[in-house]
Amino acid sequence: MSITLGNNLNSVPSSQKATLATNYLDFTDGTNDWAQQYLPDLMEKEAEVFGPRTISGFLSQVGAEEAMTSDQVVWSEQSRLHISLKGNMSNNNIFTVESDIDGNVAGDGFTIANHGVRVNDTVLIANANGVFKAMVTTITDENITVATYDASTIAQLTTSGATTLLVYGSEYGKGTGYYNNSGASKELERHAYNEPTFKSFSNRPIIMKDFYEVSGSDTSRIGWVEVSAENGQSGYLWYLKAEADTRARFTDYIEMSMLESVKGSGANGVDDQLDIGGTAASSVGTQGLFDAVEDRGHVTTGVTGVNAATDLAEFDAILAEFDKQGAIEEYMMFVNRSTSLAIDDMLASMNSYGAGGTSYGVFNNSEDMALNLGFSGFRRGSYDFYKSDFRYLNDLATRGGINAASSANALRGVMIPAGTSSVYDQTVGQSMKRPFLHVRYRASQTDDRRMKTWVTGSVGAATSALDAMHLHFLTERCLITQGANNFMLLK
Numbered sequence: 001m002s003i004t005l006g007n008n009l010n011s012v013p014s015s016q017k018a019t020l021a022t023n024y025l026d027f028t029d030g031t032n033d034w035a036q037q038y039l040p041d042l043m044e045k046e047a048e049v050f051g052p053r054t055i056s057g058f059l060s061q062v063g064a065e066e067a068m069t070s071d072q073v074v075w076s077e078q079s080r081l082h083i084s085l086k087g088n089m090s091n092n093n094i095f096t097v098e099s100d101i102d103g104n105v106a107g108d109g110f111t112i113a114n115h116g117v118r119v120n121d122t123v124l125i126a127n128a129n130g131v132f133k134a135m136v137t138t139i140t141d142e143n144i145t146v147a148t149y150d151a152s153t154i155a156q157l158t159t160s161g162a163t164t165l166l167v168y169g170s171e172y173g174k175g176t177g178y179y180n181n182s183g184a185s186k187e188l189e190r191h192a193y194n195e196p197t198f199k200s201f202s203n204r205p206i207i208m209k210d211f212y213e214v215s216g217s218d219t220s221r222i223g224w225v226e227v228s229a230e231n232g233q234s235g236y237l238w239y240l241k242a243e244a245d246t247r248a249r250f251t252d253y254i255e256m257s258m259l260e261s262v263k264g265s266g267a268n269g270v271d272d273q274l275d276i277g278g279t280a281a282s283s284v285g286t287q288g289l290f291d292a293v294e295d296r297g298h299v300t301t302g303v304t305g306v307n308a309a310t311d312l313a314e315f316d317a318i319l320a321e322f323d324k325q326g327a328i329e330e331y332m333m334f335v336n337r338s339t340s341l342a343i344d345d346m347l348a349s350m351n352s353y354g355a356g357g358t359s360y361g362v363f364n365n366s367e368d369m370a371l372n373l374g375f376s377g378f379r380r381g382s383y384d385f386y387k388s389d390f391r392y393l394n395d396l397a398t399r400g401g402i403n404a405a406s407s408a409n410a411l412r413g414v415m416i417p418a419g420t421s422s423v424y425d426q427t428v429g430q431s432m433k434r435p436f437l438h439v440r441y442r443a444s445q446t447d448d449r450r451m452k453t454w455v456t457g458s459v460g461a462a463t464s465a466l467d468a469m470h471l472h473f474l475t476e477r478c479l480i481t482q483g484a485n486n487f488m489l490l491k
């Protein structure tokens with residue numbers, strides 16, 4: 001019997017005590033990096049140089065989540081209670097309706113001819129000619145004729161939208177009914193009473209997917225780098241980190257989509273890419289927070305146009321807009337770093353000792369304590385503002401990088417009202433109170449698609465002949481922004 005040795009068998013003894021290539025395993029495929037005389041001090045722990053890398057958590061602070069079973073969410077929001085109109089004086093003492101006080105000219109329960117003003121209503125009329133108190137005498141569609149109490153004449157003013165009419169009451173004679181336009185009938189007119197109106201909005205969920213793949217061999221291969229993942233996993237198996245990073249990135253994508261998404265315009269190629277079966281292109285996409293506020297809320301660019309909402313004059317202008325809406329007294333401000341610091345400087349300047357730095361931040365600072373140079377909130381008028389840094393707007397790999405690339409269109413923060421709003425949910429069929437922001441996700445007794453995860457392949461519990469593990473992620477959801485008229489974007 002003969003034994004044949006391999007050509008590269010490492011069985012040659014050393015005749016001297018020396019560090020040779022034959023004394024050490026070579027992990028570098030032919031080079032002698034591991035055969036050097038002095039081995040390096042290997043730091044096996046992976047350095048976390050970017051701190052917490054995820055940006056999720058914003059919606060969990062300001063909103064809630066709720067299941068849904070439909071392809072669309074429809075909700076209704078209350079209209080204003082009082083009748084106030086915009087228009088012009090088309091002739092002496094004749095007011096011509098052009099829109100409601102919010103500028104709506106059609107839809108949402110408002111039409112020019114169905115403005116809600118009735119004969120014998122008492123009204124305030126204001127324009128460049130003054131403020132007049134009058135009574136409605138006749139109505140012909142959008143033309144409202146009034147008579148002033150002091151017998152003055154409201155001069156003609158043809159500037160569009162320059163006159164405001166507000167109904168503040170009514171006055172009738174003894175023993176009278178509800179007059180029609182001629183004032184001759186004592187019968188109740190069917191069109192004379194007012195029905196409450198509402199505004200209806202809708203949004204649709206989108207399906208998001210991602211997956212991670214690792215071969216069966218790599219799941220059992222040990223590494224020399226000790227890794228730690230965002231979800232707390234640690235060890236020397238690299239695929240654990242890769243899987244956790246994929247999951248963390250997908251979670252961030254979920255939140256970023258709820259902030260950034262927009263609906264299709266009806267003239268795009270997204271529907272062809274999604275293969276949605278001939279449905280109009282306007283049915284693709286979903287409306288995220290930023291688009292909803294730009295569409296139905298307010299946007300401020302600040303006094304200087306550089307940092308939004310960083311002086312009291314700008315905040316006073318913001319309060320004036322909120323007063324016109326719901327006058328909700330508590331707001332959360334999520335802002336980027338530059339705006340946060342600018343607000344701190346604004347608040348510090350209100351202190352007479354702020355310029356000298358002796359009483360800045362917490363106003364009992366001493367030389368033996370750390371100086372607090374920041375503010376977490378303040379009160380102005382009847383409003384409370386609570387300020388928080390928004391990581392998404394600071395991180396260079398997320399919106400921070402977009403802001404740097406297009407500073408003229410940078411998004412510096414958002415103001416979100418605290419509390420709940422009451423809306424009529426057409427799916428449930430009743431009025432319900434919900435946070436102004438909440439996420440609706442698809443779920444039923446059969447399938448919960450809030451955050452669905454499953455594993456396929458032959459690793460672990462085998463589901464196929466594939467010598468790999470596929471880890472799948474899926475969610476189907478949309479964001480509901482109720483009462484967007486109470487929100488404000490800082491640009």
